[in-house]
Amino acid sequence: MENGSLNGTLVLVRPDLTFDPAGGQRKVGVVNYDRPQSNEIYVAFDHGREAIYPPEALVRLKDTQTILNDLTSNGSKMPLDVFKDLYKIIMLLDRGTNTGSRQALEIAGKNPAVWERALQPAKPAEKEVLKKSYSG
Incomplete structure (x- = not known):
């Protein structure tokens, strides 16, 4: 994690997430874009689907x-x-x-x-x- 960035990291959308409009709950994805001070993390899932999550919605x-x-x-x-x-x-x-x-x-x-x-x-x-x- 260079400079606090998660780029390229495998993450799991929190299984206990109660509100997930992107429908990624319990799914594994790869962080495509994350800035260290950002409140948005861009995650790519299988089949080319992407979603944006706040950091607290993701675990590794x-x-x-x-x-x-x-x-x-x-x-x-x-x-x-x-x-x-x-x-x-x-x-x-x-x-x-x-x-x-x-x-x-x-x-x-x-x-x-x-x-x-x-x-x-x-x-x-x-x-x-x-x-x-x-x-x-």
Whole structure:
């Protein structure tokens, strides 16, 4: 994410989105255009369809190590379906391919119990961005 831009990033339209005129809820897309200070993110879906979303409507996967650490630390306390889905997500991400990442996002989007463990906001909150710029 160069300069805070999401361009080229795979994202999932929030599965819990209550208002979605573009009809992309639970769909995986690629960010075509995002300016760091923008409140609009242009997302391309399959079949050439595009939509514009506010940053808070999109999520992306956490990094593999974060998910793996959670699975290792808390796996024995998780329901079996959550454990299996997180494991599948890790295995797909480990492939390092766009197809694997897309499939991992699709799995995460279908199981509300893994959302908090596997997904994060597509764009960090403005406060976090400022904090990182001062500490870096």
